[in-house]
Amino acid sequence: MAGRGTVKAQSGFNANNDAEALHKAMKGLGTNEAAILQLLTARSNAQRQQIKAAYKTLHGKDLVSELKSELEGKFETLIVALMATPVMFDVTSLRNAIKGAGTDEKVLIEILASRNQNEIREIIKTYKQEYDRSLEDDVTGDIGGHLKEMLVILLQANRQPGIQESTIQSDAQALFNAGEKKFGTDEDQFITILGNRSAEHLRRVFDAYMKLSGHQIEESIQRETSGGLREVLLAVVKCARSVPAYLAECLYKSMKQGAGTDDATLIRIMVSRSEIDLLDIRAEFRKAFATSLHKMIKNDTHGDYCKTLLLLCAGDDA
Structure with a gap:
């Protein structure tokens, strides 16, 4: 997917110059918000990390703390998010979704369903380094039932690679038997197949499922499941498609x-x-x-x- 981002590295980049420009935008009376937002959105994340380091070297202060003290509200939240490394941003988002009263399941589902295997492994490692806790333990501590099982499978980041031609038909049949065909739903089949197969393989399974049942897998999930399990299964199916x-x-x-x-x-x-x-x-x-x-x-x-x-x-x- 390389090159499909909107933010690109700036050519002729100079971290010290940028650090000085930001310092200037924040010192004295009033803050030059326009200068800050224009500079930071025109740099890649890797470049922002270099600016952060340069700022500390030149001014002996933490750039993110300085930005926080100068900015406010949603604008501050957005700028601070831009200053985090991608993996740290995901880790912090997950931590915030888990800690405190109740868990924001939507955040867990969105991140764990849409990140690739390597990203998930990186998130798990960084979460452990940052909080000295296991992400899996934290996720499962607050969530139960089938949603918990599916999130645990996603956290294993262990999908079968590629397309297994020999199991496309049997996977489609197993999903059909687990939902449409029986009274009640065998959620475990949905969880195992959707959680453990590659996106390419699942797209073929969805086509086979459509031929078997006469409708899309999403419609069956809507009908056959509910609550958090329905949300996570739909997210996984949609991410497998695109x-x-x-x-x-x-x-x-x-x-x-x-x-x-x-x-x-x-x-x-x-x-x-x-x-x-x-x-x-x-x-x-x-x-x-x-x-x-x-x-x-x-x-x-x-x-x-x-x-x-x-x-x-x-x-x-x-």
Whole structure:
């Protein structure tokens, strides 16, 4: 998927110059927010890490702490998110979703369903280093039942590689037998097959399932399951079909709630995908919702927060 991000490394980059520019934007009376947001959205994450190091060397201060003391609200949250390494941003998002009263299952599902195997292994390792706790223990401590089983499988990051021609038909049949064909649902079959096969293999299984049952696997999951299990199975199926399409839908829902914007989701996806596949997410968004991501962000957010998101979006597909 290389090169499908909207944020690129700046050529002729100089970390010291950028650190000085940021220092200047923050010192004295008032903060030059425009200078900060324009500079940081025009640098890759790796470059932002170098700016952070240069800032400490030149000024003996932590750049992120300085930004936090100068900025506020959603704009501050977004800028601080841009300053974290991608894996650290995922780890912090997961930790925040777990700690405190109740667990934000939606965050766990979105991250664990949409990240690839290597990313998940990296997240588990970094979580342990950062908090001296096991991510799996923390996830399972608060969640039970079939949702817990599925999240544990995703955390194993151990999907079979490639397409197993010999099991496409039997996997489709097993899913059909587990849901449509029986009274009640054999959730374990859904969990095992959807949790352990590669995306390429699953796409073939979904085609075979369609021939067997006469409808899409998503429809069966909607009918046969409920609650958190339904959410995680749908997320896994959608990600097997297309991660950008799944994340476009998550973005749409984050702004289409009527009850105001789910800024945490909006920030999480815009930041975490800005160097991976945000161009594809934009295209899928346009295709699915007959409006552009740019337009929706513009209508839904305000001020420097809005400006920063639009710079990350980097174009309108109107």
